[in-house]
Amino acid sequence: MGAKSNFARAAGFIGALLLLVAFVRATGPVSPAQDSERKSYEPQVIAAATEPSEARDSNSSAGASGSPGRSVAIDPVEHASRSRAGYDNALEHYKALSRYPRGTRRISADAFDLLNPGARHERRMALPNGRDNPDRDWEVLLTADRYLVRGAEPVIVSLELWKDGKQIQPRSVYMTAEIQRAGEGAGSIVELEINRAGGSVSAEFLPNDYWSDRAGAVRVTVNFDARELPEQSGQLDFYFTGENRIPARFTGAHRDRLDAGDLVFDLGLSVRRPGRYFIEGNLYDSSGEAFGWARYEGDIADGVTSVPLRFAGLLFHDADKAGLFSLRQVRGRRIQPRSIPAREDMADLDAEVKTAASYRLADFNGDENDSPRRRRMIAMYEDAMNRGVELTRPEYSDVQH
Amino acid sequence: MNQQQAQVISKALCATWAILIVGLTVSAVEAGTIGGGDQGRCERLDSESTTVCTGKGKKRTCVTEDTYCGGAGRGGSCSCEPGCESAGNCCADYGPVCAGDFQCAPDSGQIAFLHVGGMCSTKWDYAGDPDRLASVAGIAGGLAVDVQAVQTDSNGTQVAAATLARYLDACCTDSNSCIIYNYSNGDNVVGLALDQLATVDSVCTGKGRRRVCEESLAWNILEVRTAAGNGGGSELSNWGSLADLFACSLAPEISPSTIRNLYDHNNTRGVPIYHMGGFLDQTTGSDDITLDAGWWFLPWHSDGAVAYHSSGARNNSVEWCGDGNNLSWDWDYFGNWCTDENLCSSNYGTLFQGHGIAFCSMQMENSDHYDQKMAYIQYMGQ
Numbered sequence A: 001m002g003a004k005s006n007f008a009r010a011a012g013f014i015g016a017l018l019l020l021v022a023f024v025r026a027t028g029p030v031s032p033a034q035d036s037e038r039k040s041y042e043p044q045v046i047a048a049a050t051e052p053s054e055a056r057d058s059n060s061s062a063g064a065s066g067s068p069g070r071s072v073a074i075d076p077v078e079h080a081s082r083s084r085a086g087y088d089n090a091l092e093h094y095k096a097l098s099r100y101p102r103g104t105r106r107i108s109a110d111a112f113d114l115l116n117p118g119a120r121h122e123r124r125m126a127l128p129n130g131r132d133n134p135d136r137d138w139e140v141l142l143t144a145d146r147y148l149v150r151g152a153e154p155v156i157v158s159l160e161l162w163k164d165g166k167q168i169q170p171r172s173v174y175m176t177a178e179i180q181r182a183g184e185g186a187g188s189i190v191e192l193e194i195n196r197a198g199g200s201v202s203a204e205f206l207p208n209d210y211w212s213d214r215a216g217a218v219r220v221t222v223n224f225d226a227r228e229l230p231e232q233s234g235q236l237d238f239y240f241t242g243e244n245r246i247p248a249r250f251t252g253a254h255r256d257r258l259d260a261g262d263l264v265f266d267l268g269l270s271v272r273r274p275g276r277y278f279i280e281g282n283l284y285d286s287s288g289e290a291f292g293w294a295r296y297e298g299d300i301a302d303g304v305t306s307v308p309l310r311f312a313g314l315l316f317h318d319a320d321k322a323g324l325f326s327l328r329q330v331r332g333r334r335i336q337p338r339s340i341p342a343r344e345d346m347a348d349l350d351a352e353v354k355t356a357a358s359y360r361l362a363d364f365n366g367d368e369n370d371s372p373r374r375r376r377m378i379a380m381y382e383d384a385m386n387r388g389v390e391l392t393r394p395e396y397s398d399v400q401h
Numbered sequence B: 001m002n003q004q005q006a007q008v009i010s011k012a013l014c015a016t017w018a019i020l021i022v023g024l025t026v027s028a029v030e031a032g033t034i035g036g037g038d039q040g041r042c043e044r045l046d047s048e049s050t051t052v053c054t055g056k057g058k059k060r061t062c063v064t065e066d067t068y069c070g071g072a073g074r075g076g077s078c079s080c081e082p083g084c085e086s087a088g089n090c091c092a093d094y095g096p097v098c099a100g101d102f103q104c105a106p107d108s109g110q111i112a113f114l115h116v117g118g119m120c121s122t123k124w125d126y127a128g129d130p131d132r133l134a135s136v137a138g139i140a141g142g143l144a145v146d147v148q149a150v151q152t153d154s155n156g157t158q159v160a161a162a163t164l165a166r167y168l169d170a171c172c173t174d175s176n177s178c179i180i181y182n183y184s185n186g187d188n189v190v191g192l193a194l195d196q197l198a199t200v201d202s203v204c205t206g207k208g209r210r211r212v213c214e215e216s217l218a219w220n221i222l223e224v225r226t227a228a229g230n231g232g233g234s235e236l237s238n239w240g241s242l243a244d245l246f247a248c249s250l251a252p253e254i255s256p257s258t259i260r261n262l263y264d265h266n267n268t269r270g271v272p273i274y275h276m277g278g279f280l281d282q283t284t285g286s287d288d289i290t291l292d293a294g295w296w297f298l299p300w301h302s303d304g305a306v307a308y309h310s311s312g313a314r315n316n317s318v319e320w321c322g323d324g325n326n327l328s329w330d331w332d333y334f335g336n337w338c339t340d341e342n343l344c345s346s347n348y349g350t351l352f353q354g355h356g357i358a359f360c361s362m363q364m365e366n367s368d369h370y371d372q373k374m375a376y377i378q379y380m381g382q
Helices: A004-025 A032-040 A076-081 A090-097 A313-319 A372-386 B005-022 B156-171 B186-196 B257-260 B289-295 B375-380
Strands: A045-048 A070-072 A105-106 A125-129 A133-144 A148-150 A155-163 A164-169 A172-181 A187-190 A195-197 A201-204 A215-227 A228-241 A247-258 A262-271 A274-284 A290-300 A303-311 A327-333 A343-345 B052-055 B063-064 B111-116 B140-146 B176-182 B200-204 B212-217 B221-227 B273-277 B329-330 B335-336 B355-357
Touching: A090 A372, A090 B221, A105 A172, A105 A313, A105 B005, A125 A228, A125 B063, A133 A228, A155 A215, A155 A228, A195 B140, A201 A215, A215 A343, A228 A343, A247 A303, A247 A327, A262 A274, A262 A327, A290 A303, A290 A313, A303 B156, A372 B176, A372 B200, A372 B212, B111 B156, B111 B186, B140 B176, B156 B186, B176 B186, B186 B221, B186 B273, B221 B375, B273 B375
Parallel strands: A148 A228, B111 B140, B111 B176, B176 B221, B221 B273, B273 B355
Antiparallel strands: A045 A070, A105 A290, A125 A133, A133 A155, A155 A164, A155 A201, A172 A187, A172 A215, A195 A201, A215 A228, A247 A262, A262 A303, A274 A290, A274 A327, A327 A343, B052 B063, B200 B212, B329 B335
16 A cells, blocks of 8 residues: 555554554543544545455456445535535526626636646655655655747756755756657657756756747656666656747737727737637736736638737626726637647737726626527526426635626 | 654554554555556547548549548557447447437437546446446436547547537537536546537627627536546656556646646636545545555645645645645644645635536545545435
8 A cells, every 4th residue: 555665664663652542542632622623524435335446457447437436425414504605506607607708707816827827737746666656755846947838938847856855966867858749659859958056957958949840749758866766757748839830929019999898909910820719818907916818719810910809898897997907928829629739839929918098997898798698508507407407506616706 | 744754654553453463564565557558449630630532623522531430440459330339349439429329319408417437438337337327317308428438548638528529519509408427537528628629609699780799609518517627637647657557548648737738727618617526534545556556646635646736626736735834733643634624725726717616525535536436426416
């Protein structure tokens, strides 16, 4: 099991601890509050219905689907009486989600992924010792400075290693990068030059030097070892769009206008590769607070053109925003979702787009989306409930306004 | 003492009791693997297609194949030919992709409960396992559909999303509506389909200059029910030896950075997506040796395959109790333990927009990744 690699080192003092623990647990100073809390922690999952090891034969794909090894005990009374921080049911949630027309959403400062497009998510973690044993003495962080790499942008891959919480230098490090071919695995392999500084090892890499005509996932494989640490192998992916595959560029031209009570930014584009595009941006008020997101989604022909990024008027009423606004994190990509690679990224618009005019709240349309689609879906929810469908009553939901 | 150390002691204590009692020594046992390897398929991505042209001059016509139907499946291990059913060698997705069999009746007022399995799977309900489709016995016009989509090769998420889109076009448009159950990487199959593969209708109103057309989702999806979702990715994917525990080529492709950048998780197109997720208890771990191994490499709250930030649909990979933070002494577990384990707590970050948690609190403590597959169905009762 997971603790098996620790048995040997733990065994020495465990025996002595056993009697102590048994004594403490029987007579220890457990407060009523602790006791109450612990009762609420009683697991709801009960005994296994089947032996998972038998149910999940590694030679069948049954286990792959993740069959449950247990059934779940449910207390309907307790379930029904729980307090609700979410919407009453999925219908009410749907109404909130469809409050704006498609393409506009309200956001706030905690919309991490929208405000930090292309962020990475590696973390310091235990190293495998063999195939599945964790070695708690050793920890590693293998990451890079970005996920999306476009054109001549460099990517910096870094490796840090700790033993017993103390950072140490890996002894030998070998890094390679290879771009994944469409459905065919790896392509050409490039060895990366290693730099050592302080406790970390890094490699700066310019994929465009090798794959300027390509787009796709690039996988960096890192092999390393250290004294008393057998060789390890980790991998890190990023997404690269070569200079010659960048499908379009923002020209920097822009204007803002009102259209039917919505705020529209017309953004200039020079399009090299026609196709279906997503163009997105985040809207900020004059104090620098993010409050809106919009996407243009549609086909664009090649040549110089402009695309409208539309923020529904109701967004401004809900957020109580007027005055000057600015558009930031403007990004775009050409998508081919049924293909590998599925996207070609544009370089971000490297400037803040400020409105030329100051807008009054009264300029904006305060009407809620009342499209035929929305009315039809609400009727479908009601029909489903009448026919016996129990909609989820979420206990915790996002709140947009 | 940090959490992992506390667990080492707790687990070691339990194990040592057993050792003392039976007088055996414990030797290292390698975890098994999960999944039956890469499966063939009839679904075909555009980038895998070839264009065949016939004729000359004005009579020249070109056809681009969007399936492998009529020949060998992708991978060559199964068939997409019409006779495959009698031969018993059809690819798992032959029915929906080649035979047009979606187990539903289009535009018939049905309410279809679609079921999308997880990584390395080709369907939801496997014979001999305790998993099953949701019961729709009490629902007029209800039916349960097992989505046969292949999530095994390195492009498995995209492939399965393309197959799911076929089901959604057939079962969830016009007068039909749907509820989608999904599990594990099915979270990404559904999310990718909604963000990037959605079929849209153009509905126009008004006349002349006042005529306004709106593109709207053609799929009538009432809600999505996700158990142990992998929408935030799994840290196990970053290390080859760990990804190998899951025996299909999709395993190295679902790291948090990759999955979180694969599509806009917030773009549900108005469809509410609900989640439930769990974590392994610190004293007992998982009864599955692979998940028990996986637990040690993941953030504190994990089910052995995915962490809270993933199953809890958070827009950042936050772990409240990581790196020795936010711990307090717990006599019951004889170690420091996390002060907040509620999947609905804002301590675990902000939800993706359009997402919610169906069940909060501690329902899924001591629940591993497999335990949770049926949990949502069991909680809802349908």
